[in-house]
Amino acid sequence: MFTSFFNRAVILIAVAVGITLSFAASPREDSGSNWVAPAEADKLENPFHKDPDAWKKVEDTYKNLCVICHGDKGHGDGIAGMALTPKPANLTSERVQKQSDGAIFWKLTNGNPPMASYKESLTEEQRWQLVNYIRHLASE
Numbered sequence: 567m568f569t570s571f572f573n574r575a576v577i578l579i580a581v582a583v584g585i586t587l588s589f590a591a592s593p594r595e596d597s598g599s600n601w602v603a604p605a606e607a608d609k610l611e612n613p614f615h616k617d618p619d620a621w622k623k624v625e626d627t628y629k630n631l632c633v634i635c636h637g638d639k640g641h642g643d644g645i646a647g648m649a650l651t652p653k654p655a656n657l658t659s660e661r662v663q664k665q666s667d668g669a670i671f672w673k674l675t676n677g678n679p680p681m682a683s684y685k686e687s688l689t690e691e692q693r694w695q696l697v698n699y700i701r702h703l704a705s706e
């Protein structure tokens with residue numbers, strides 16, 4: 567009686583540990599951290615929401631500032647990103663794309679090392695246009 571209870575407990579613990587480990591070990595579709603923007607960020611409204619050409623205005627900005635880490639197509643494979651921990655996010659991944667415009671804007675604004683904050687170096691307009699650029703990358 568005691569032994570069978572004990573055996574069951576051991577099996578349950580083994581299963582629980584196994585599940586935990588498999589979660590910890592499962593690779594993410596991109597390699598950033600689990601960085602999450604605060605819920606209020608979702609309420610920010612993108613002034614370029616309905617502007618299909620807004621992304622074009624920051625094409626050079628993306629090339630000059632972001633490609634080095636996030637790569638030309640946003641796949642997180644830029645040359646300077648290789649040695650970083652966490653790795654630069656794949657901006658076309660579902661994990662990034664399913665976030666609201668406001669959340670992505672908040673991340674560009676605040677940064678999370680090694681991802682810089684662009685609050686001082688880019689205008690609010692440019693940060694919103696970059697959100698559109700990130701949407702554009704996923705639609706390519």
Ligand code: HEC
Pocket residue numbers: 598599600601627628631632633634635636646647650651652653654655657661662665670673674678679680681682684696700
């Ligand atoms: C020095 C390398 C570097 C540069 C330059 C850089 N990033 Fe990042 N970026 C990162 C890293 C690393 C992360 C992952 C941070 C994390 O997950 O904590 C990241 C994360 C992000 C995220 C958040 C993705 C998510 O987790 O939801 C966005 C959006 C982003 N970067 C956009 C940009 C844009 C746009 C530019 C150019 C203005 C840029 N980044 C420039 C390294 C960089």
